[in-house]
Amino acid sequence: MSEVSLTKPAERPPLGVRLALRDLDGVTLLALPAVLFVVALFIYPFAYGFVLSFKPKAGDWLANYRRFFSDPFLYDTIAATFWLAIPATLINVLVSIPIALRVRRLNRRRVLTTLLVVPITLGTVLIAEGLLIYLGPQGWFNRVLMLVGIGQVRLVHNYTGVMLSLILSGFPFAFLLTLSHLTGIDPSLEQAAATLGGKARARFWRILMPLLAQGLAINLCLSFVQTFSVFPSAVLLGAPAGTTRVISIAAYQAAYEQYDASMASAIAMIMGFCQLGVVAIILASRSFWYRGATGGSKG
Amino acid sequence: MKADRSISERLWAIAVWALVVFFILNFLAMIATVVLNSFSTRWFGTWLPAAFTTRWYKSAWDEFQLHDVLIVTFEVVGAVVLLSGALGVPAAYALARRNFPGKRAVILLFLLPMLIPPITFGIPLATVLYQAHLGGNISGVILANLVPTVPFVVLVMMPFIEQIDPRIEAAARVFGAGTGRLFFHVLLPLLAPGILAALLLVLVRTIAMFELTFFTAGPGSQTLVVALYYAVYAAGVRAGQSIDAMAVVYMLTTLIWLLIALRFVDPTQIVTRVKSEAAG
Numbered sequence: 001m002s003e004v005s006l007t008k009p010a011e012r013p014p015l016g017v018r019l020a021l022r023d024l025d026g027v028t029l030l031a032l033p034a035v036l037f038v039v040a041l042f043i044y045p046f047a048y049g050f051v052l053s054f055k056p057k058a059g060d061w062l063a064n065y066r067r068f069f070s071d072p073f074l075y076d077t078i079a080a081t082f083w084l085a086i087p088a089t090l091i092n093v094l095v096s097i098p099i100a101l102r103v104r105r106l107n108r109r110r111v112l113t114t115l116l117v118v119p120i121t122l123g124t125v126l127i128a129e130g131l132l133i134y135l136g137p138q139g140w141f142n143r144v145l146m147l148v149g150i151g152q153v154r155l156v157h158n159y160t161g162v163m164l165s166l167i168l169s170g171f172p173f174a175f176l177l178t179l180s181h182l183t184g185i186d187p188s189l190e191q192a193a194a195t196l197g198g199k200a201r202a203r204f205w206r207i208l209m210p211l212l213a214q215g216l217a218i219n220l221c222l223s224f225v226q227t228f229s230v231f232p233s234a235v236l237l238g239a240p241a242g243t244t245r246v247i248s249i250a251a252y253q254a255a256y257e258q259y260d261a262s263m264a265s266a267i268a269m270i271m272g273f274c275q276l277g278v279v280a281i282i283l284a285s286r287s288f289w290y291r292g293a294t295g296g297s298k299g
Numbered sequence: 300m301k302a303d304r305s306i307s308e309r310l311w312a313i314a315v316w317a318l319v320v321f322f323i324l325n326f327l328a329m330i331a332t333v334v335l336n337s338f339s340t341r342w343f344g345t346w347l348p349a350a351f352t353t354r355w356y357k358s359a360w361d362e363f364q365l366h367d368v369l370i371v372t373f374e375v376v377g378a379v380v381l382l383s384g385a386l387g388v389p390a391a392y393a394l395a396r397r398n399f400p401g402k403r404a405v406i407l408l409f410l411l412p413m414l415i416p417p418i419t420f421g422i423p424l425a426t427v428l429y430q431a432h433l434g435g436n437i438s439g440v441i442l443a444n445l446v447p448t449v450p451f452v453v454l455v456m457m458p459f460i461e462q463i464d465p466r467i468e469a470a471a472r473v474f475g476a477g478t479g480r481l482f483f484h485v486l487l488p489l490l491a492p493g494i495l496a497a498l499l500l501v502l503v504r505t506i507a508m509f510e511l512t513f514f515t516a517g518p519g520s521q522t523l524v525v526a527l528y529y530a531v532y533a534a535g536v537r538a539g540q541s542i543d544a545m546a547v548v549y550m551l552t553t554l555i556w557l558l559i560a561l562r563f564v565d566p567t568q569i570v571t572r573v574k575s576e577a578a579g
Contacts, residue, residue, distance in 0.1 A: 023397040034390035034449050035405060041427075041446050042412045042420060049423025095318070102315050113566040115323055121557045122550060123507035125524050129531045129546050130329040133336055133539070138344055140328055168326060180567045200308065222414070229416035232509055236531050248418045255514075261426045268422045275419065 053266035064266035074267075077247040078274060084159070084234075084246065085227040088166040092174040092227075093219050097212075100178040101204075113179070116172035127165050128236035132156055135164065161237035162244045166227050174223045181215030182208075217286040221279045228275050247271045330550070337543035359544035362537055363526055371437065372506065372522040372552070378441045379448055379505045380498050386445070387452025388494060392486075394453065395460035409450035417447065417510040425514040435517030443511040448501045455500065459493035492563070499560035506553050523549050 012018075019025065056063040068074045103109055119127060135141050135155040142152050155161055185208065193203045231248040238244025251271060255264035337355055339348030359365060390409075394402065412420070424443055425434055433439040471485045509524045516525055527549050530542045 023399040025397070028393050028397045028399050030389035031393035031405060032390075034386045034453060035408065037386055037445070037449055038408055038412060041424065041442060043408070045424040045427040046420060048427055052423070052426065098311075098315050099319055102312060103319075110566065112319070114561060115326075117561075117566040118554070118557070119326055121503055121507060121553055123509060123524060123553075125509050125528045125531065126333075126546055126549060127329070129527065129542065130333045132531070132534075133543075134325075134329040134332045140332060140346075141325070143346065168329075171322065176567045225414065225416050229418035229510075231418050232528055236528070251418070251422055255422050255425070264422050265426065268419055272415065272419045275415070 049265035050269055052262050053269050056262050056266075057260055064263050065270075067263070068266060068270060074250055077245055077250045078270070080244060081228055081230070081246040081248075081271075081274075084162055084166065084230060084244065085224055088163060088170055088227045089174075089220060089224040091167060092170045092223050093178070093216065096171065096175040096178040096219075097216075100175060100182050101208075103179060104182050109179075113176060116175060119169055120172050120176075124165065124169050124230075124232045125236070127169050128233045131161065131165055131168070131233075131237055135161060156237055158239055159243045162230065162234050165233040165237050166230060169233075170223055170227055173226070174219055177219045177222065178212075178215065181212055181219070184215075185211050213286055217282050220282050224278055224282070225275050228278070229271070247274070333543050333546050333550070336540055337547045339540060342540075355538065355540040355544040356548075358538070359541045359548070362541060363530060363545050365523075365526075365545065365548060367519075368521060368523055368526045369548075369552075371520055374437060375440050375444060375512070375520075375522055376502055376505045379444045380502050382441070383445055383448040383452045383501050384494060384498050386449045387497070388456055388490070390449075391453045391456035392460055395457050396465065406454075409453045412447050412450050413454065417508070420446070421510050421514040424511070428515055434515055435520065437520040439515040440512050440520050440522070443515040444505050444508055446511065447508075448505060451501060451504070452497050455497040456490075456493055459497075460490065463489050496560070496564045499556065499563060503553065503556050503560050506556065523552060 013021075016025075053064055054061040056067075059066075103112060106112070133139050137152060137154070141155065146152055155164065189211070190203055190207055193207045198206065229248055230246055231252070234240060234244045234246045234249060240249055247267065248271065251264050251267040254260050254267055335348060336342055338351045338353065340350040340352045342348035394405065421443070424446065425439075428434040428439045428443060433442060467489070468481060468485060471481050476485065506522075507524055509528060512522050512525050513528065516522065521529070523545075527542075527545055530537065530545055534542060
């Protein structure tokens with residue numbers, strides 16, 4: 001350190017002090033292990049996979065992507081995934097709004113939120129196994145349908161089965177997010193609107209929705225990204241060779257059945273790109289809705 | 300606000316509550332189906348099983364080597380909890396206390412693994428781990444599971460540390476506490492509730508983490524949820540009741556920890572921590 005202060009002008013403090021002034025000292029270094037870990041096991045694999053996807057087993061650097069977009073067995077998976085993910089996301093997020101609006105007035109919210117956290121915690125594999133029996137031809141659901149005279153409906157090993165499992169695991173998630181956004185909105189804003197004569201409908205559209213827009217956009221993004229990467233339920237509850245052959249199944253088969261890591265990486269990159277694209281569209285369209293202070297800030 | 304309730308508003312309220320009840324009813328019925336089936340001798344074409352037995356638990360224990368699977372599960376979960384705490388808490392402390400240049404980029408770095416779903420980054424991650432000869436064994440499973448949990452601990456602990464007054468630490472310094480005593484006598488007791496909550500959430504999430512374990516596990520390093528997936532996938536090979544007995548074991552392992560976790564955290568915390576950071 002003394003060397004530094006000798007060679008530099010006298011008023012210039014030593015390097016350690018200058019770094020500390022910019023909040024870089026021993027305490028900051030505590031973040032280093034975690035940062036290195038995430039770089040090594042998240043950023044590096046992603047970059048590696050990206051590069052690997054341009055090094056196909058055979059053909060030129062774009063061969064993987066060309067193969068994906070020329071083989072209907074592969075490129076149809078994108079449509080199949082969107083066909084599941086978009087309705088599931090919209091149902092989960094939109095239905096969560098009126099329910100969260102009711103629940104937020106409840107005093108004993110905790111019972112309901114605890115109940116709803118259970119499906120999230122149990123995860124998609126268990127839900128798939130449960131629904132296979134419950135919605136199956138001899139399950140309780142179909143028995144009730146027969147009892148009321150609707151007759152047996154085929155609900156598993158097809159599109160409906162996967163959709164229902166996406167709702168069962170995705171709705172609680174969307175609901176809890178919406179609820180936490182709603183409870184963050186200052187209730188006095190709505191009371192003020194009510195005092196000024198705003199009816200319930202007007203209060204909802206003019207006060208709550210603009211304040212909720214930010215939260216809804218994030219909710220839509222997270223819900224979409226989750227449903228877009230559906231895997232266990234698409235295999236177990238769906239028709240993994242037919243209507244519910246989603247993109248994650250194609251990626252899995254490339255990696256673990258054909259042992260083509262390069263192709264699998266290419267499919268994973270395409271999957272990530274689709275997710276990113278939809279997230280970008282949602283976040284961009286949010287600014288059409290509302291510009292200004294975000295969320296529940298009272299300022 | 301309650302005076303202006305018209306009939307249509309009441310109908311709307313009833314419809315909303317009916318939907319909630321319908322959802323929860325179906326979910327509970329689904330769980331009940333699994334539990335009942337695991338105890339049934341035979342259940343086909345009737346409302347309730349013909350008779351009850353516990354023998355499927357014995358057969359599931361033997362057929363699926365549940366003893367080994369449970370040991371692996373607890374080893375993986377234990378290691379993930381300890382390591383994500385050891386890596387995440389110091390990082391959260393640094394991010395909460397210092398405002399260094401590039402802090403936003405570091406926070407974004409921790410947000411990404413939580414926003415990008417495991418399926419998307421799982422395949423490249425598994426490729427890299429297999430190349431480093433870490434795939435297919437328990438260390439690979441632990442490393443892969445740490446990828447979302449380390450950022451999770453950082454993001455949960457950051458606001459918790461921010462609300463602890465730094466003057467407490469300064470006061471301890473003034474009274475002559477060294478770094479070691481400061482850490483063990485001042486910081487650790489203050490941080491303990493937050494660390495406990497964060498690690499319990501990590502625990503619950505890791506037991507249920509399917510994708511990353513599925514991509515990196517070999518025959519001897521399967522956790523309970525992956526073993527359950529393979530059992531359901533190969534349904535027909537084993538008796539359905541046996542699979543459901545395993546499903547019940549899985550549910551019990553998860554729900555016991557969830558119940559413990561819920562004593563310390565609000566249920567919404569399980570999903571909403573990410574969001575508040577993403578919004579910021």
